[in-house]
Amino acid sequence: MxxxxxxxxxxxxxxxxxxxxxxxxxxxxxxxxxxxxxxxxxxxxxxxxxxxxxxxxxxxxxxxxxxxxxxxxxxxxxxxxxxAESPEQADRARAVLQDLRDVVSRSRGTPGSLSDTLGEIRGETSQRLAAAGISLSWEINDDLPDPELDTARALHLHRIVREAISNVIRHARASHVRVRMKVIGGKLCLDLTDDGGGKDPAPTSKGRGLDNMRDRAAELEGDIDWKPGTEGGTKVLLTMPLGDSPT
Missing domain, CATH: 1.20.5 (Single alpha-helices involved in coiled-coils or other helix-helix interfaces)
Structure with missing residues (x-):
């Protein structure tokens, strides 16, 4: 046991x-x-x-x-x-300098609103035209919205206006430029008209500057056109949506 x-x-x-x-x-x-x-x-x-x-x-x-x-x-x-020996030469150098500043600003990724972008465009445009002896009228509707713009869209808009001003200074022999902006159907409508009598860029014209403007308008999912201006020169018409950024 x-x-x-x-x-x-x-x-x-x-x-x-x-x-x-x-x-x-x-x-x-x-x-x-x-x-x-x-x-x-x-x-x-x-x-x-x-x-x-x-x-x-x-x-x-x-x-x-x-x-x-x-x-x-x-x-x-x-x-x-x-x-520079002429206003045109000075403006070419000034435009390149602004392009350089754009590259620096874009690299830092500092997006802003539509009003911020338009304020920068107005300041640069006014300075360039004044240096060339051309007056500027800047007209914006009071009901213009103020959406956020990413850096790429702001840059495209800025470059389109810059190229249009370059054409005025170099080719139009203008004394006055009018820029107007309003919103129709959710799209920003910008028209830039000069009173010059020089070379008038047309939609069928060949040139790197005009092609760049078309390409940038396409990146904005917008449209761009050139027509005879009501003040005697050329009118640049840009429309672009103000909704979400293009993909």
């Missing part, structure tokens, strides 16, 4: 030890999985930090390059503006 009891006790102890070993094994496996997950998460966090550091370094280097370009090339363009 005693032997049987001892045998039973030994079997029970063996069972307990077996259960204990099984539980211990499960706990150890769970601990290993937890440690592996922690290592994976730590590695991911380290990778994210390294990626962030690399991205910040790339951005800083890009900013340095753009600043160097602006300081160096910008200074040379300013020199060309001041030493």
């Amino acid at each position: 005693m032997g049987f009891f001892s045998l039973f006790t030994l079997a029970g102890l063996t069972l307990v030890l077996g259960v204990f070993a099984l539980v211990l094994m499960v706990l150890l496996r769970s601990q290993r999985r937890q440690l592996a997950n922690e290592r994976t998460m730590a590695s991911a966090r380290l990778s994210e930090r390294e990626s962030l550091v690399r991205a910040q370094a790339t951005l800083a280097e890009r900013e340095r390059i753009y600043s160097d370009l602006h300081d160096d090339i910008g200074a040379r363009l300013l020199g060309m503006i001041h030493s």
Whole structure:
């Protein structure tokens, strides 16, 4: 009887030890999985930090390059503006300088509203026309909405007007430019008219500047056209939607 009891006790102890070993094994496996997950998460966090550091370094280097370009090339363009032999030459250098500033601004990704963009366009246009001895009338309807414009759309709009002003200064022999803006059916309608009597760009005309204007209008999901102006020169008509940004 005693032997049987001892045998039973030994079997029970063996069972307990077996259960204990099984539980211990499960706990150890769970601990290993937890440690592996922690290592994976730590590695991911380290990778994210390294990626962030690399991205910040790339951005800083890009900013340095753009600043160097602006300081160096910008200074040379300013020199060309001041030493130009004609208003047309000065305006060409001024337009290139504005293009350079656009590149720097776009790289920083600072979108704004429609009114912000139009304010910048008006300031630049007024300065360029005044330097060429041409007056400007700027007319905007009071009910013009003010949606947000991403950097790309603002740049396209800015470049279209800039090219139109370049054509006026270089070809139109104008003394006055009128810019009007209103919204019809959810679309911005911009017309830019000069009173010149020089070369009038037409929709069928060939030229890099006009092609660029067409391409930019297409990027805005808009339309652009050229017609005889009511003030004697050429009228540029641009329409573009003011809804969501084009995809």
